Amino acid sequence: MDGEVLRRLGAALDPGALLTAPEDVRPYECDGLTGHRALPAAVLLPESTEQVAVCVRICHDAGVPYVARGSGTGLSGGALPVAGGVVVCLARMNRVLAVDLDNERVVVQPGVTNAAVTQAVAAAGYYYAPDPSSQQVCSIGGNVAENSGGAHCLKHGFTVNHVVAATFVTANGRVARLGGAVPDAPGYDLLGLVVGSEGTLGIVTEVTLRVLRRPQSVRMILAAFDSIEQAGAAVSRIIAAGVLPAAVEMMDRLTREASEQAVHAGYPDCEALLLVELDGPDVECDAQVESCRGICVDAGAVEIRLARDDAERALMWRGRRAAFAAMGRVSPGYYVQDGVVPRMRLPEVLRGIEALARDYGLRVGNVFHAGDGNLHPLVLYDRGVEGEAARALELAGRILDVCLAAGGSITGEHGVGHDKACYMPRMFSGAALTVMDRVRAAFDPAGLCNPGKLLPTPRLCGEVPGFHRVHPVEAAGLAERW
Amino acid sequence: MVSAAGVREILAGITGDDFVREASAEDAVAGVQPSLVVSPGTEAEVSAVLACASRDGLAVVVRGGGTKLDWGAPPSRCDVLLSTARLDAVVEHEPGDLVCVAQAGLRLDALQAALAPHGQRLALDPGHGVAATLGGIVAAGAWGPLRARYGTARDLVIGARFVLADGTVGYSGGKVVKNVAGYDVAKLLIGSLGTLAVVTELSLRLHPLPRASCTLAVEGLDAAAVASVWRAVEGAAVVVSRAVALWPDGVLLLQVDGTEDGVEAQVSALHATGRLRRLDASDAETAWTQAQAAVWTEGATVAAIGVPRSELAALLDRLGGVAERTLALPSLGIAESRLRPTISEDDLRALRAWTEQRGGHLLLRRPPASLARLAWPQRDDPALDLMRAVKRSLDPTSTLAPGRFLGGI
Numbered sequence: 070m071d072g073e074v075l076r077r078l079g080a081a082l083d084p085g086a087l088l089t090a091p092e093d094v095r096p097y098e099c100d101g102l103t104g105h106r107a108l109p110a111a112v113l114l115p116e117s118t119e120q121v122a123v124c125v126r127i128c129h130d131a132g133v134p135y136v137a138r139g140s141g142t143g144l145s146g147g148a149l150p151v152a153g154g155v156v157v158c159l160a161r162m163n164r165v166l167a168v169d170l171d172n173e174r175v176v177v178q179p180g181v182t183n184a185a186v187t188q189a190v191a192a193a194g195y196y197y198a199p200d201p202s203s204q205q206v207c208s209i210g211g212n213v214a215e216n217s218g219g220a221h222c223l224k225h226g227f228t229v230n231h232v233v234a235a236t237f238v239t240a241n242g243r244v245a246r247l248g249g250a251v252p253d254a255p256g257y258d259l260l261g262l263v264v265g266s267e268g269t270l271g272i273v274t275e276v277t278l279r280v281l282r283r284p285q286s287v288r289m290i291l292a293a294f295d296s297i298e299q300a301g302a303a304v305s306r307i308i309a310a311g312v313l314p315a316a317v318e319m320m321d322r323l324t325r326e327a328s329e330q331a332v333h334a335g336y337p338d339c340e341a342l343l344l345v346e347l348d349g350p351d352v353e354c355d356a357q358v359e360s361c362r363g364i365c366v367d368a369g370a371v372e373i374r375l376a377r378d379d380a381e382r383a384l385m386w387r388g389r390r391a392a393f394a395a396m397g398r399v400s401p402g403y404y405v406q407d408g409v410v411p412r413m414r415l416p417e418v419l420r421g422i423e424a425l426a427r428d429y430g431l432r433v434g435n436v437f438h439a440g441d442g443n444l445h446p447l448v449l450y451d452r453g454v455e456g457e458a459a460r461a462l463e464l465a466g467r468i469l470d471v472c473l474a475a476g477g478s479i480t481g482e483h484g485v486g487h488d489k490a491c492y493m494p495r496m497f498s499g500a501a502l503t504v505m506d507r508v509r510a511a512f513d514p515a516g517l518c519n520p521g522k523l524l525p526t527p528r529l530c531g532e533v534p535g536f537h538r539v540h541p542v543e544a545a546g547l548a549e550r551w
Numbered sequence: 552m553v554s555a556a557g558v559r560e561i562l563a564g565i566t567g568d569d570f571v572r573e574a575s576a577e578d579a580v581a582g583v584q585p586s587l588v589v590s591p592g593t594e595a596e597v598s599a600v601l602a603c604a605s606r607d608g609l610a611v612v613v614r615g616g617g618t619k620l621d622w623g624a625p626p627s628r629c630d631v632l633l634s635t636a637r638l639d640a641v642v643e644h645e646p647g648d649l650v651c652v653a654q655a656g657l658r659l660d661a662l663q664a665a666l667a668p669h670g671q672r673l674a675l676d677p678g679h680g681v682a683a684t685l686g687g688i689v690a691a692g693a694w695g696p697l698r699a700r701y702g703t704a705r706d707l708v709i710g711a712r713f714v715l716a717d718g719t720v721g722y723s724g725g726k727v728v729k730n731v732a733g734y735d736v737a738k739l740l741i742g743s744l745g746t747l748a749v750v751t752e753l754s755l756r757l758h759p760l761p762r763a764s765c766t767l768a769v770e771g772l773d774a775a776a777v778a779s780v781w782r783a784v785e786g787a788a789v790v791v792s793r794a795v796a797l798w799p800d801g802v803l804l805l806q807v808d809g810t811e812d813g814v815e816a817q818v819s820a821l822h823a824t825g826r827l828r829r830l831d832a833s834d835a836e837t838a839w840t841q842a843q844a845a846v847w848t849e850g851a852t853v854a855a856i857g858v859p860r861s862e863l864a865a866l867l868d869r870l871g872g873v874a875e876r877t878l879a880l881p882s883l884g885i886a887e888s889r890l891r892p893t894i895s896e897d898d899l900r901a902l903r904a905w906t907e908q909r910g911g912h913l914l915l916r917r918p919p920a921s922l923a924r925l926a927w928p929q930r931d932d933p934a935l936d937l938m939r940a941v942k943r944s945l946d947p948t949s950t951l952a953p954g955r956f957l958g959g960i
Binding site for chain 1: 645648649650692702705706719720722723725726727728729730732733734736738739742747758760762785788789790810812813815816820855859861883910911914927928932935937938940943944945956957958
């Protein structure tokens with residue numbers, strides 16, 4: 070990169086906030102999808118909206134591509150740098166700026182972790198609802214980019230339902246205020262578009278979040294079934310009965326066994342394990358627990374447990390959350406897919422996945438957010454076996470085709486990013502992609518803001534999607550995923 | 552530009568002669584008289600009509616049920632009124648998925664009637680006229696008292712198909728509730744008053760109909776008490792599904808839903824917060840309908856106002872003298888307020904300034920011609936520039952409802 074551009078960037082930042090040495094920028098060469106790497110020419114560590122705006126202006130004027138980054142836990146390569154470009158790392162902008170419980174609002178900088186928002190209001194009986202599994206580490210800025218959900222989004226919604234305003238640095242380095250602390254700010258809902266736009270429209274530098282009062286009760290039911298079909302039928306009947314659980318999670322035998330070995334949650338031996346969490350006022354919760362228990366029995370549950378207290382509930386969750394990392398115990402390699410299908414189609418989609426797995430001679434474990442039809446098939450492979458990794462990748466792609474054929478989506482929460490940009494034409498027509506491209510061009514006509522992500526480009530689509538590898542924060546035991 | 556007769560012939564070639572007609576005075580959009588009314592029967596026809604209009608420099612305004620056609624500023628031009636009346640099918644409803652796909656011209660009451668036998672509903676209850684269609688409700692961002700729990704179209708639309716002014720058919724989202732593939736373009740269309748695209752189809756998240764409900768009224772409240780009683784309600788172990796403050800009536804109207812036992816327990820919890828009157832089921836429905844209808848009387852100008860909810864009591868006090876009837880959502884600090892017909896421009900500006908000083912806003916719905924230029928706040932900032940850029944990119948010919956939106960968009 071032009072030395073003069075670097076000099077100007079350095080002058081716009083605090084001392085030490087411009088990294089250019091290869092050993093300093095190396096840690097930023099990938100995000101949670103570690104199979105894809107690219108070395109940036111510079112990493113910026115701004116401390117304020119103004120610094121971000123000045124740096125973006127410099128990049129804009131010099132035609133240098135830039136990529137915003139939070140904690141780097143993303144799983145679709147959304148924060149993958151452009152080789153030789155700039156990474157704007159917002160980790161130092163990590164202050165909670167205001168807590169206004171009268172209005173149920175918290176204002177944070179983008180580098181604040183998801184969990185820190187709840188920590189800031191927990192003592193007063195409030196919490197921040199979106200809870201991606203990486204919440205101890207992942208940043209609010211990243212959550213905004215990805216429209217993160219979490220296990221409880223079934224009832225409580227996604228990031229987009231909880232972000233009310235944002236300060237936004239536009240692609241030409243101006244500072245815009247999107248949304249408003251008061252709902253229904255006049256004008257187009259640019260904020261609703263920016264949330265989930267994967268950092269391709271501009272950089273969010275301040276976020277106003279809505280926090281909720283903790284529900285009076287939270288209960289958890291664990292039910293064991295002899296087949297995935299039975300468990301799936303139970304989920305459908307629970308929903309049909311008018312119960313809206315806070316979360317519904319399912320694990321198959323393979324993933325349950327791996328998880329059990331890893332964290333000893335005490336799960337019963339079964340083909341399909343269902344976890345149903347309910348929240349609300351006491352009496353309402355009691356009634357729903359009874360209703361769910363009855364439905365599970367009718368659906369053929371061989372064992373049902375009710376968490377007696379929060380500690381037991383936490384243990385049940387821990388087993389679920391450990392499922393992915395635990396797969397390392399049963400397979401040297403695995404690829405995590407993220408697809409969505411309409412809830413009612415789960416059983417046939419799972420049969421389709423099973424058939425594919427047989428065809429490919431590979432094992433596939435299934436963990437999913439059954440309530441909203443979000444599947445995470447884990448395609449297991451051994452890199453030591455010639456060609457197996459490539460077959461696993463191909464199988465993972467075929468699984469997305471099965472999801473789409475059932476009327477679903479190629480991603481429920483991990484995002485398109487770099488990883489799935491080439492799958493977009495499988496879900497969207499050329500015209501629909503053109504419209505998205507026109508939206509993007511309205512925000513970033515020069516195409517410098519996180520280029521190559523979300524929308525397909527011919528160059529990218531010659532490449533293959535990336536494999537999952539253990540992220541350093543995961544290895545260090547700081548975070549779990551999915 | 553082609554002649555009016557020529558346009559009519561072209562449009563008739565698209566939809567068939569039966570579905571193009573000369574516009575009458577009743578078709579006027581906020582006083583602006585279109586020439587033709589066209590009623591396409593398919594998305595492809597919508598696309599062909601728009602492609603023709605944008606090519607020939609004609610301005611098009613979309614109409615659903617016509618209940619909110621005078622929201623926003625009057626359009627600067629309107630040649631063709633595009634009616635979605637024939638796009639009124641339920642495309643797909645899978646009860647087990649709590650999702651349905653419907654065409655934009657379907658009336659909300661028709662959708663609810665189709666869903667009710669399955670014990671489901673779209674949790675939206677705007678009260679701006681029974682003829683309201685899904686597309687119109689979405690385009691206007693209209694809401695009702697259920698917003699307290701279920702939000703707005705923003706929270707319930709999970710996918711949309713739409714046509715740009717040049718005829719390009721786009722879509723975003725899908726029919727699954729969890730989906731992050733691509734831009735959520737539908738978000739831009741919600742509340743856009745038809746200035747960016749014509750919505751043809753919507754995927755909607757549904758909710759179960761409650762098994763039991765109870766409506767309660769707290770009466771005789773002054774502005775401060777409205778706020779303090781609401782605070783007490785929030786602190787109680789209840790989940791309120793509808794909640795509005797009626798002003799100057801001094802009434803807080805609340806509804807709790809759930810199982811029969813659950814509702815009774817919540818009612819008991821609410822009784823601890825103050826003196827409540829329990830409405831029987833038929834009175835309750837009337838009360839909820841009446842709450843919005845009392846604001847939206849025929850021809851009245853209504854202000855959509857927002858302030859931080861901590862300023863709600865101050866807002867209610869401030870409205871004395873300028874507003875006749877107000878319905879406010881105490882949980883959100885937003886209100887619909889019927890203005891005195893005699894309100895002066897100065898009073899209106901002062902009220903707007905008062906809301907803006909508090910970080911809020913004021914918009915006019917159905918402004919009379921004398922106040923039309925005050926329909927939107929004055930604004931000039933980078934966000935407005937982005938909005939203009941979006942408009943230019945999606946509708947470069949300014950075909951769709953020109954001048955109806957913020958900043959003259």
